[in-house]
Amino acid sequence: MPPAAPRPPLLPLLPLLLLLAAGARPAAPPHRPTFTCGGVVSGESGFIGSEGFPGVYPPNSKCTWKITVPEGKVVVLSFRYLDLESDNLCRYDFVDIYNGHANGQRIGRFCGTVKPGALVSNSNKMLVQMTSDANTAGSGFIAKFSAAEPHERGDQYCGGRLEKPSGSFQTPNWPERDYPAGVTCSWHIVAPKNQLIELKFEKFDVERDNYCRYDYVAVFNGGEINDAKRIGKYCGDSPPAPILSERNELLIQFLSDLSLTADGFIGHYKFRPKKLPTTTVLPTTTTVPATSIVKPTAALCQQRCKRSGTLESNYCSSNFVITGTVITAITRAGSLHATISIINVYKEGNLAIQQAGKSMSAKIIVVCKQCPLIRRGLNYIIMGQVEEDGRGKVFPNSFVMSFKTKNSKILNALKNKTC
Template sequence: MMHMGNILGLSLFLCLSLGWTSAQQSNSTRPVFHCGGNLVADSGFVGSEGFPSFYKPNSKCSWHITVPEGNVVMLSFRIFDLEADSQCRYDYLDVYNGNSNLVQKLGRFCGTFRPGTLISTTNSMMLEMGSDGETQGRGFVAYFSGAQPYVDDQQFCGGKTTKSQGEIKTPNWPEKKYPPGTSCSWLITVEPNMVIQVKFDKFVLEADTYCRFDYVAFFNGGEKDDSRLIGRYCGDQAPQPIITSGNVLLVQFVSDLSVTSDGFFAQYTSIPQGSHIPPVDAGAGTRAVPPKPAVKPVAPKPTTTIAPPPAPTQRPRPVKPTRGRGQGNTGQDKRVPVTRPNGKRPVAQNPLCAKACKRDGTIKTSFCASEFVITGKVTSLAPGPRGTLQVSISLIKAYKAGRLTITQVGETMSVKLVAQCKKCPLLRRGGNYIIMGQVNEDGRGTLAPGAFTAPYKAPHDKLLMNINNQPC
């Protein structure tokens, strides 16, 4: 939750800003936000009912934004604080690419992570917020404005096309860097029973852990809400080839008003549906109810800090020991035989896993000693090399991230961790946990046997925030 000083400062900022619409008039002290409304203006603010007070439980509000014809809607979030859940099942904000909830959904958001800028392909956008009966937050405030697609000489950034193949590139490519404050939207439709494959030749965008500032996003689907986010990318490594689930692809590029870079150049082609099944990253997050594509969409491997899951830290293994049931490898030059009364073949023991499974330190000391501190839901547990356990986490919130690799696919953020022991610390699939650990040189989180983990519930967020605000 936010501090009151920030709330008061925001209220003063909004009161002094221009562009208020008739649906969001302010009184003598601060603006008043209502439950939904029609916002028809060149620009303005939209916010949850009663902001900065907590939004109401068991409510549903819809805002319809319309900017002048020939423009697209740009929506930039200033404050965001909804109840956190890995799948946004309880409190949520849906954003649609048009004036109703029957058109393409650009995303569902919750928690305290502020979404990046969103853009529509027309002059309208709809926001729909829902809340359940428990755990309310402060809500959200966003700024909307009408923007014209970027035009430079004969280069048009975005547009609609039905060509079976073509190019997608940032403005000014390749002569100079893309400009700040740019919004581009491409809607590509090919023949039925075909899918679209996109391959990047060059890719350099401003880097950010969550790709909030400059990014390119790919959506399956078209004008109906049969779509989902394939991936959002930034940084300086080209994404793996992207393949849609159907014959329609929406591509959006956004740059903020500060740092710019070289940009990207990609080529797309249409290929027969079912002719290629791209590999899927099993650790990636997915929507709560994903569509059923005829071709599995590639689970992208976002770049820079949003990067492909790295391999676990390698340890020397000159001798390949025999692995018994439930036992890990020593990772050392010599094996320690274990004598068994039944005369079965001796197995190698992992000395790290021999001690009792218990946490080292308190929640405060562990917080300070750890490179990353997160809360999240365990989505998968899989045996790894040399007796390790690979853990996939659907992120609820990151209190410390450092060099930890965080991947966004669909509407969730996910983290890949490796535990040195299969049974310590003890994690169960489907459970929500507080997890603290270290980060290896490849950006993957590592969990030693004494790493701090504990079942997580919503009230723990306040405790973790208090610890985060204290000096270590």
């Protein structure tokens, strides 16, 4: 695992951020604005910040900001600084961004110190809500909002609600030039209640990173960004396998950071009946929905549960090799669905890895819940295969063992060898 990026120092940024927030010229004397818990703000542009910024934000609070820009325009929100308690699922302290002022679609949830790209509403209203629990850690956030023209082809903004039976979507500037830096696009595809959505990417080129931390496409079952419903997170130059929704809604999020860009992508979708005729065969490349349940065969799970081979003999035959801590373990239909907080990645394959702040996690399924046996809170070396939706799959003959620090040396050696 590459070393985590150092947290950006707060103090050198504060004079400039506070000057900007106050609308002062650089040459003017410093003026420190007062940020309160939420509020109603409007205009062409302005700043919002967590209560007491740049001091530590208070515990057990929920602050809501309602932003309105002139009619006919959309809201663009750019985080200038972000420092909230880090958690791979953003469960404790976080900032939520919504379209509109009430009951709007959630655009994103953020925590830690990694700033998202520009966030764009689908109307002239946006709601920002920051929540903290009893234990706070950090200086909070400061963000600028501004008004922009609604998205058009070739402009840097994108996304929207798609309700036609079939259609396409693409990154800004496609195909004339690279997508711009610092944008977030969300396409919400909604089919009739009795239909599903089939999604395919025709061309795909998004900045490559082993963990898709910088630029990426994420696809979710349902209408909001929710880690539990995420089907996959994608980057690089290989199109994801075709995706079939679990129900009648899909959300596609594209995010680019403020550095490297690439060609981008074009994707196509179409609605299809929920129940296929018995004569119809699903394409073999259709992605299994992330929330589906793997039903093990009785014969497979009646095999004797005994680890075979060694670290060396199993390394090359496995799609992925990681070390990590089991943080959740839920039994479903005879299989164990687990979330692993990753210590290190030695072989990634197509395993979908979630990055939040400095933490990384992955979802795996132990097909036979007690073979191999893993327990919540313990550390393991896990080798296995990867489903098309990016989840790890562990069979009775997969290699799993308790992880000790002394194992790192041999794993590092295996990482550098050619299979």
